[in-house]
Amino acid sequence: MGTAAAEEEEEEETSSPMMAPHVAREHREQHGQDAPPGFVPPMSPEDVAAVEAVLGYEFADKSLVEQALTHGSFYYPYRPGETYERLEYLGDGVLTCLMSREVFRTYRTLPPGPLTRLRAANVDKEKLARVAVVRGLDRFLRHKAPFLEGQIDVFIKEMCMYPVHSNGLLDPPKVLSDIVESLIGAIYFDSNFNQEEAWRVFRNLADPLISLETLGKHPVSELFEFCQKTRRGVKFVKDEWDKNLKVEVLIDGELAGSAIYAKKKEIAQNRAAKAALDKLKQTMGQYQTESVSAEVSEQLDTLDLARKL
Amino acid sequence: MGTAAAEEEEEEETSSPMMAPHVAREHREQHGQDAPPGFVPPMSPEDVAAVEAVLGYEFADKSLVEQALTHGSFYYPYRPGETYERLEYLGDGVLTCLMSREVFRTYRTLPPGPLTRLRAANVDKEKLARVAVVRGLDRFLRHKAPFLEGQIDVFIKEMCMYPVHSNGLLDPPKVLSDIVESLIGAIYFDSNFNQEEAWRVFRNLADPLISLETLGKHPVSELFEFCQKTRRGVKFVKDEWDKNLKVEVLIDGELAGSAIYAKKKEIAQNRAAKAALDKLKQTMGQYQTESVSAEVSEQLDTLDLARKL
Known part of the structure; x- marks a missing residue:
């Protein structure tokens, strides 16, 4: 028996004093050394429109797009401003409800155990991170966390080995799932808490949802x-x-x-x-070599497509 | 293998240690020895109306009230039928969303950490169990779990020592929080997934919600x-x-x-x-004796009132 320590917060890539090289370069080019304290580059209208196109949702309050895609590290070295964290919290809540409803409606007699596993698989960190990558939303993430781009690249390579879900073998960067939650939270907020709008967008982004047939075991x-x-x-x-x-x-x-x-x-x-x-x-002679199945190839194609947009 | 009646008698005998005394009595009075296998007493229209009155919601599908209040043990020794578990699962999902929204709207600048703690405190096992007891919903629970009535009585006595929330000192019987979730799930389902109806009912039942001012620490x-x-x-x-x-x-x-x-x-x-x-x-000389505060007395009054309804 040991000490009961306070629960460790999941490690975030936020706090490093270092700036990712490409971001630092872009930052200098855009704003030189004369950016006033507290000033950070706004998201361009073109980027906002591109995100809206991916989501299939037009925001009444465009500033929510920027907020939903801004990681805490982005403000470095200036005074911190609004980040995606509150919207992520809201999105997490509404996604829990919407996926509960979806599996409750789809599987009319399924007991709560499998319902919970189905819900979890469709809104867990890996599924949402896959959504972010496949839809190319990660390209709009605003951050200055070092190593994050590298971690995202590693995850993209790894995820292609598992067509649906790795069931606990992969550890995607948390920011990827965060921005899907924050964008859904932003839509829920922007639409005056219209759950049907939030569902319509998520249903399209997350397609195909994990079903009882494709649900794997850890x-x-x-x-x-x-x-x-x-x-x-x-x-x-x-x-x-x-x-x-x-x-x-x-x-x-x-x-x-x-x-x-x-x-x-x-x-x-x-x-x-x-x-x-x-x-x-x-x-036992049942060994099957893991090959890139048709399904994986298909996902790779979608991925390439999304990233070329 | 004997006749149906003999079999029944035998099962009744076997079941007596499992059946709460008052339920066993009621069961005998209503159905004597001739209840066919698989048959369980339906909820009376008066009880359904009383539950609707507590909730302030009239169900289109009255059978949902019965389902939301039926524990798995209730079917013993007959073939199991519908229980509250699926509705509880749905209610848990919608409550998570609604409380997320509530604290998000109320505290416009609060970071996700305290938002999460506030949400949790308002929909955790103890808060929901308190709601069930204060509103007298536990009286409508249909079960044959032994000892449950005693456990509920112990919890009722203990909860009165903590006016708002014990913050992790009490261990309420899970069925109490379950039926609040299942009733909210039933309303959400019955209203064609209208989150505003679910919120209106829960907001009234759970009043007063735990706020940043009344949120305690574990x-x-x-x-x-x-x-x-x-x-x-x-x-x-x-x-x-x-x-x-x-x-x-x-x-x-x-x-x-x-x-x-x-x-x-x-x-x-x-x-x-x-x-x-x-x-x-x-x-350190800061010891304060715990006394029944004005707030506790008030809660006791409400409780008595609800239980006398």
Whole structure:
């Protein structure tokens, strides 16, 4: 037993004193050294219109578009102004409601357990981050967080390996899901809290929604179920003192898989479970090589299209 | 295998320890020995009307009232039928959205952290359980869960000690918050997903909402803040092997408070922190005896009134 520490806030890419190189350059070009304290470049009307076109929604208050796409780091080194955080909070609330309603209506007799899993899968960090990338909304994000562009690039490459959802194997940059929530929050607010407008836009952006047929299992759950059925003993082992968060999976006492992911224990566990499952399936002759399926190719095409717009 | 009647009698006998005494009595009176398998008493039109009166909402589909107030245990020993669970799931979704909107609108510049805490406090298990009790909705709950009536009585006595919210010291029976969510879900569904109707009803039921002024802190957070300010070291200790979940709080290495609550670690921690805080304040001469304030008396009056309706 140890100390009950205050719950750690999810790490944000906000606070670094450094500016991403390309942003710093653009910033200098636009405003030189004479930008007054508190002044930051506004979003161009062309960009606002482009975002509206992606969303299929015309804002009464155009300033909401800018607000929904402005990360806290963007104001550096000036006095902080309005950011997307409050709109993200509102969007999170309305999306929870709308997805609850959608699965409640679609699956008339499904119990709350699967309803909750379906809702979660359609509005979780990864699904929303995928929406941001596939629709090209990340290109309009206003930030000066270092490394963020690189993290987004890594996620884009990784997500293409999983056509629908990785089910807990990927760790997308939080800003990507944030801006989808904030844009939906902005529409909800701008339309005088019209949930149908918010739903119409989200339904189009998130298409195809994850259905009961495409809903996958997290590897940890899958491994536990598999081992229960086949009467194998399964144990997750991790060294609490190891800062790399290496997780090992023992099946009937033997090492079956391991993974290292320092940022989040849950992801390390899922990756280790996935490795163990792959090994088990290989051993049992059920191993299937992961290839880029037709579905993935299709998603890649959409992605390229969106980014070329 | 005997006759239907004999089978029934046998089942009745088996079920008696499971059935709350008053329900068992009512059940016998209404349906004697001849209730067919799968048959359960419907809710009376008078009860439906009484619930509608409490809610201030008239249902187009009256069967939703019955469904929203029927716990899974109610069907025992017959074939299970519709329960409140799906409506509770829907109600949870719409309440999250509506409270997000409410605090977003009320506090125009408040950051997401406090917004989230305010939202949570107004729709958490305890707040909703208090709403159920204060409005007398628990009297319409249809269940055969043993001990539940006793648990509700204990919660009613305990909640009166905290006029607004215990902030993590109480553990209300989940069914109480469930039926508030399910009734709100039922209204949302019945009104063709009209969030304004759902909000109008909840706003009245939950009055007064917890505001930034009445929002309290959980004792664990309060203790950490207090000890940080006064430069004291604080540590929570619990024996992982102890099934009673005893939690001890050490301040500067000395035992300052402890609590035992076997059902939930979080509640044991909060109670231990509260004990430590009380001791600290006493030591520092700031101890205030807890008395039934004017606000509590008022709530007791409302409660009596609701239960006499």
